[in-house]
Amino acid sequence: MKEIKPVKSNTLHYYMAGLTILFAVTFSYTFNSKIDINGDNCAYYMLATSIAGGHGYSDITSEAYNPTNVFPPGYPLLMSFIRIFTDGFFPQKVLNGLFLLGSVLLLFFFVRKNKLPDSLAFVASAVVLLNYQVLHFATMMMSEMSFLFFAVLTLWFLCKADDGKPFWKDRYFYLAIFSAAYCYHVRTQGIAMAAAVLGYFLFTKRWKEMLAFAGGFVVCLMPWMLRNRIIGTGQSRYLSMINIANPWRPETGTLSVSEIISRFFETFGMLVSKAVPNSILPYFSTDYISPSVWSEWGTAVILFAVIGIGIWQLGRYKYLFLFYIVATFGVISLFSTPSENRYITSLLPFLEVGLIVGLYTVLSFGIRKMKITKAFSPWLLIPLFFFSYPKLEQAHAQNKAPFPANYRNFFAIAEEVHKKLPASTMVCSRKSELFYMYGKNAVCGYVWTEDDRELIQGLIQSKTEYVVVEQLGYSSTARYLYPAVQKHPELFKTVIHLPDPDTYLLKFDREKAVEKFNK
Structure with a gap:
C-alpha cells in the first residue's frame, strides 16, 4: 500500500x-x-464513596469500614475525584x-x-x-x-x-x-x-x-x-x-x-x-x-x-x-x-x-x-x-423505560428503611449493594447454603435485624433464603409486604434464633 x-x-x-x-x-x-440493576456498579460507587470520605478502600456498608479487595482499586479511585464534589x-x-x-x-x-x-x-x-x-x-x-x-x-x-x-x-x-x-x-x-x-x-x-x-x-x-x-x-x-x-x-x-x-x-x-x-x-x-x-x-x-x-x-x-x-x-x-x-x-x-x-x-x-x-x-x-x-x-x-415491578418493590422497601430506621440497621438481602443505594443503611448478604441452620447462623453472626425476601429473578433466594424462612417462621415477622410481585421486609428475631440454635 x-x-x-x-x-x-x-x-x-x-x-x-x-x-x-x-x-x-x-x-x-x-x-x-x-x-444499573447488575449490582457491581453500586459496589464501585460505594468504594469511591469510601475513598472520597477518607476511609480508604473499605466496605462502607457497616460502621467498621473494613478494608476490602473485592474489586481492583483503579476505577473507584478515578470515580472518587468526582465523588468528592457530588453524590450524583x-x-x-x-x-x-x-x-x-x-x-x-x-x-x-x-x-x-x-x-x-x-x-x-x-x-x-x-x-x-x-x-x-x-x-x-x-x-x-x-x-x-x-x-x-x-x-x-x-x-x-x-x-x-x-x-x-x-x-x-x-x-x-x-x-x-x-x-x-x-x-x-x-x-x-x-x-x-x-x-x-x-x-x-x-x-x-x-x-x-x-x-x-x-x-x-x-x-x-x-x-x-x-x-x-x-x-x-x-x-x-x-x-x-x-x-x-x-x-x-x-x-x-x-x-x-x-x-x-x-x-x-x-x-x-x-x-x-x-x-x-x-x-x-x-x-x-x-x-x-x-x-x-x-x-x-x-x-x-x-x-x-x-x-x-x-x-x-x-x-x-x-x-x-x-x-x-x-x-x-x-x-x-x-x-x-x-x-x-x-x-x-x-x-x-x-x-x-x-x-x-x-x-x-x-x-x-x-x-x-x-x-x-x-x-x-x-x-x-x-x-x-x-x-x-x-x-x-x-x-x-x-x-428510557422505568424499572421492572420487582425492582420497584425492592427499592421501595429500601426507601422505607431509609425513612424509618437508623442507618446502623443491618438488613440482609440479595443484591445488598443495590439495597444500600436506596436504603443508606448497613447491609449484608446471606450464606449460600442449602443447610438452613448454617444460613440462620450466618444471619446471627452478621447481626442481621431485617431480611428482604424479593423476586429479582436470582435463583439463590428461592434455593437458599426462602426455604430457611419457611422452615423457621417463628424467627421472621412480616413488617412490609408489597404485591405484584410479592416482596417482603421481615423482622429477624435474633435473640430467639440465638436461643434456638445455640442450645
Whole structure:
C-alpha cells in the first residue's frame, strides 16, 4: 500500500470534530440516567464513596469500614475525584463516556500512525461509537470504559516510544508501563495487556525492553499486593474462582485440572463462535445455551479472517493486537462465571478496528484485481453504519423505560428503611449493594447454603435485624433464603409486604434464633 501523506491539521480537526459529534449523538441517545440493576456498579460507587470520605478502600456498608479487595482499586479511585464534589450518578456516567471518547480518538491516531488513510482511520474509529455493547457499558458506572482507555493509551505510548530514542531515555516507555499497570488495577483482566506487550517485544526481538517492561510492571503491582498482604484480605477473588464449578452454586464443589482445561476450551469456543459475532454483527442473534452449530463457526471463521487481514495492516503492531486478543480470550476462558459476551466488551473496539481495516483491504484488493477502479474509498463503508440502528433503538427504549415491578418493590422497601430506621440497621438481602443505594443503611448478604441452620447462623453472626425476601429473578433466594424462612417462621415477622410481585421486609428475631440454635 502506498504511503499516505499526513493530512493538513485543519482537516485533522474535522475528523476529530466528526468523532466527537458522533459520540455526542450516540452516547446521549443511548444514555441511561438510572442506576444499573447488575449490582457491581453500586459496589464501585460505594468504594469511591469510601475513598472520597477518607476511609480508604473499605466496605462502607457497616460502621467498621473494613478494608476490602473485592474489586481492583483503579476505577473507584478515578470515580472518587468526582465523588468528592457530588453524590450524583450523572457525572460518573459522563466520565465513562469521556473515557470512551478518549479511547476512540486514540484509536484514530493509532491507525493513522500506521500509514493507513486518514479517512479509513476515521471510519474504523467511528464504528466503535455505534457498537451497542460498548455504548451499553459506557452509560453504567462500570470499569469497562476506563479499562479500554488505559489499554488504548498503552498502545499509544508504545507507538510514541518507538520514535527513535533509546527506551531507557524515553518517557513514553515508562508511561506505557504505568498505563499497562493501571489497566491491571482497573480490571484483573489487564494482565492480558501486559502479556501482549511482552509478546510484542519477544517477537520483535527487543530483549532489553521486554525485561525492563516486565520488571517495571511488577514494581507497579507491588503496592497493591503488599497492602492486601498486610491487612490480610488475601489474593484476588478472581484467582479463587478458577477451580469453582459454579460460583452461584457453591455446593457443587470444585473442578479437577482436566475439568478446568475442558471448561477453558468450551468457553474459548463460545467466545469465538458466539460472543464475538453477536457483539460485532448487530443483526447476528445468538443462543448461548445450545452448542455452536456449523453456521456459527462458519460466520466466525470468515469474521476472524477479515479481522486478521485488517490487523496485519498495522505494521509491527500487528503482533501487539494479535497477542492482546488471544491473551484476553485466554484470561476470560479461565473464569468459572458464564459470561456470554460481557467480558469481551473492552476488546470489541480492537476487533471493530481490525474488521473495518480488513474489509477495506479485501475490497481494495478485489477492485484492483477486477480493474473496476484504481482505488476503493473508505467512505463507501459508511452505509454499513446503518445496520447498527435497530440495536441502538433497542438500547434507547430499554434505557428510557422505568424499572421492572420487582425492582420497584425492592427499592421501595429500601426507601422505607431509609425513612424509618437508623442507618446502623443491618438488613440482609440479595443484591445488598443495590439495597444500600436506596436504603443508606448497613447491609449484608446471606450464606449460600442449602443447610438452613448454617444460613440462620450466618444471619446471627452478621447481626442481621431485617431480611428482604424479593423476586429479582436470582435463583439463590428461592434455593437458599426462602426455604430457611419457611422452615423457621417463628424467627421472621412480616413488617412490609408489597404485591405484584410479592416482596417482603421481615423482622429477624435474633435473640430467639440465638436461643434456638445455640442450645
